[in-house]
Amino acid sequence: MRLLFFISISAILFSCKSTSKKDGDEKSGNSVSVTITPVALSVQQLPVSIKVNGNLQEAWQWTDKLGENILITSYVEPYDDKEKNEYDEEGQSAELHASRYLKKDSSYELQWKNDDGEKSCPFDITCRFIKGATTITDLDQDGRAETTIQYRLACRSDVSPSVMKLVMYEGSAKYFLTGLSWIRSSPEDSFAVTEKDASLETLPGYKKTEEEYLKTFGRYESEKGFAGGPPEFLVYARQQWMKFVKESFE
Numbered sequence: 122m123r124l125l126f127f128i129s130i131s132a133i134l135f136s137c138k139s140t141s142k143k144d145g146d147e148k149s150g151n152s153v154s155v156t157i158t159p160v161a162l163s164v165q166q167l168p169v170s171i172k173v174n175g176n177l178q179e180a181w182q183w184t185d186k187l188g189e190n191i192l193i194t195s196y197v198e199p200y201d202d203k204e205k206n207e208y209d210e211e212g213q214s215a216e217l218h219a220s221r222y223l224k225k226d227s228s229y230e231l232q233w234k235n236d237d238g239e240k241s242c243p244f245d246i247t248c249r250f251i252k253g254a255t256t257i258t259d260l261d262q263d264g265r266a267e268t269t270i271q272y273r274l275a276c277r278s279d280v281s282p283s284v285m286k287l288v289m290y291e292g293s294a295k296y297f298l299t300g301l302s303w304i305r306s307s308p309e310d311s312f313a314v315t316e317k318d319a320s321l322e323t324l325p326g327y328k329k330t331e332e333e334y335l336k337t338f339g340r341y342e343s344e345k346g347f348a349g350g351p352p353e354f355l356v357y358a359r360q361q362w363m364k365f366v367k368e369s370f371e
Contacts, residue, residue, distance in 0.1 A: 155264040159183040159257040162191070168229055174218045178250050183257055186264035187292075189224040190232075194255060194270060197238070199246050206241035212276070214240045215248035219270050221290065233295070235270070235288055242276035247283045249273055254365045260353040267291045267354065271365055273302060280304065280370070282338050287362055289354060297346035298358055302368035303339030312367065314339035316359045319366075339366045 162180040164173065168191070175197035182191050197216035205211055216238035222229040239248045254271035261267075268290050275283035282301040289296040300321070303312055318324055322343035327336055341362065347355040 155185055155259070157183050157185050157257060157259050157266050167191070167193070170229055171222060175216060179255055181255070181257055183266060185259070185266045187223060190266065191222045191224075191229060192219070192255075192257065192268050193222075194219045194250050196249065199242075199248075202241060204241050206243075206276075210241065210243045212241045212243035213246060214238060214242065215246050217248060217250060217272055217274075219250075219288075221268060233290055233293055235290075235295075237272070237274065237286070239274050239276050244276050244278040247273050247275035247277070251365050254361065256361070258357065260357050261291075261351040265291055269358070269361060271361065273368065280306065283368060285341075285362075285366065285368075287341075287358055289358060291350075291354075294350070296350050296354055296358065298341040298344070298362055299346070300341030300362075301337050301339065303366050304368045304370075306335065306338070312339065314363070314366065316363055319359065319362060320344050 159181045160183065162182050164177045164180070167173070167177075167180055171191065171193065173193060173195050175195045178194040178196050180191065180193050182189065184190070195218045197218070199213040199215040202214045203211070204214075216236070218234065218236050220234040221232045223232050224230075239246050249272060251271040251273060254269070256269045258267050258269070259265070269287065271285065271287045273283040273285050275281075277283075282304045285300055285302040287298040303314060319340050320343055321327055321329075321337060321340050322345075324336065324340065327333060344355060347358060
């Protein structure tokens with residue numbers, strides 16, 4: 122009788138231990154441990170099936186749970202066009218292109234592309250990716266990389282800030298911030314924007330009047346572009362915005 126009782130207890134304990142281990146394995150399976158190590162590629166190293174629109178700026182290759190990926194950013198220098206802008210003016214246009222490819226068998230399939238630019242500008246064009254601001258991360262540690270790019274756009278004949286955009290993708294999901302860079306408008310100006318007040322939507326006392334134009338320098342319109350995304354994404358985007366928001370003509 123004692124032997125039967127001991128065997129029954131042992132079976133129960135073993136079953137509990139096995140279930141616990143299984144649960145632990147399932148939990149650890151939810152967090153895919155993948156080391157993402159981006160490698161820079163030259164234009165000569167790109168697969169022949171991938172065509173670059175304009176001049177290559179950056180090319181990065183990495184492997185995550187989806188497979189082998191390639192990110193490309195490129196720039197089309199200002200060119201004469203025959204179109205007119207909203208003020209009925211003719212000028213030049215410049216373009217920025219970003220795209221991500223995923224290897225399928227022996228070919229690379231386009232997963233997304235982000236095309237932007239400055240159109241029909243009769244003045245000086247600013248149209249460029251911000252150096253050092255392109256990143257490949259796995260902030261939510263799900264084994265799928267996020268790609269983040271930042272760039273500036275402007276058509277100006279004075280000392281005014283450019284439009285600044287931060288765009289992040291995870292898979293086909295897109296997140297973004299759009300606002301203005303910060304530029305010193307007078308020798309007395311000092312940079313005072315912080316992560317806590319970088320959003321104009323929640324800036325205390327902001328009424329969107331012309332008299333408050335200087336308040337828009339260095340700030341983005343809202344954080345609605347990150348709605349529904351993991352909280353880590355917005356935290357990172359705020360940090361990256363602050364890191365590159367200052368603009369200089371020097």
